[in-house]
Amino acid sequence: MAVTDEAILKIKDMILRGxxxxxxxxxxxxxxxxxxxxxxxxxxxAVKALEVIRVLDVRRGDGTYVTSLEPRLLLEAMSFVVDLHDDDSILDLFAVRRILEPAAASLAAGRMDGERIELLRRQIAGIDGSDSVEDLVAHDLEFHAAIVDAAGNSYLSTLIESLSGHTIRARVWRGLTQDNAVARTLSEHAAIVDALEIGDAKLAEALMIAHISGVERWLRQWSVRVPADD
Structure with a gap:
């Protein structure tokens, strides 16, 4: 178990023990x-992660507080971490995304116009290192949805939208625990847009495979990764 996850579970135990x-x-x-x-x-x-899932409330200049949730709701929020650890199906979802989304990128490359490219570039430009993890994930969802929409296949779009909704927790957790997640995501997105702009279907497909595979690889390594302590 990663050290950050251990810290989260220890704080959870303090809450459960009263x-x-x-x-x-x-x-x-x-x-x-x-x-x-x-x-x-x-x-x-750990505190940053628990703030995102509304277990802790960080008040700048005052301190960090346990949110005033009822015990049932508090435990429900904590299941965010446990579910992601224990549910192997998330890897299956990313494996399917790795098959479908590169195909969508390949189709989109032949249908892109200046307006769609500009939309994608504005989406990328609207995010920087100061944005929250939630903002990054929202951008990621919008970016991928725009490419799938450009592919022009409503059945493919419906399939990918359904899959994508079930991977939001993993995307949030990656943003919290992986170094340089924002910069890496935006760089990969920009490269995909470059390929789409020149209409290179094979390159767009390959870059999308690499992009989704990176998240999938992180998920596989996450449970055994132990970040360096200070």
Missing amino acids: ELAPGDRLPPEKELSERLGLSRSSMRE
Whole structure:
């Protein structure tokens, strides 16, 4: 298990044991990391992840608090992490995306016009390193949907849209735990647009395969990856 995930589960245990109740303020970062036997960098990543899934509320200049959720809702939010760890079907979904979306990119290359290319480039330009993980995932969904729409096959579009909706959790988690996820995603998206703009169907297909395969590879490695501590 990755160190960040271990930190998340230890904070979860503190909540379940009643050491932290809804509305309580977390101990200072240094104290909490020493108490749990984890590095401060791991604690920061864990807090950031728990803020995204609404378990913790980070109030700038005040501290970090457990959200005032009822126990049932709190446990439901924590299932975000557990489900992603235990559900191997997510890999199957990405494997199917790896088959269908490159085909869509290949079809789209022959149908692209200046307006569609400009839309894709505006989507990329609208994201930078200061945006939240949710903003990056929203961009990713819109970007891929625009390419699939350009392919002009409604059945293919429906299939991919259904698959994509089931991979949002994995995309959020990748954005939280993978180094340079924003820069990597935007760079790969830009390369795909370049291929679409010149109408190179084979290149667009190959770049889309590499793009989706990167996320799939990260998923396979995630459960055994242990990031460096400070």
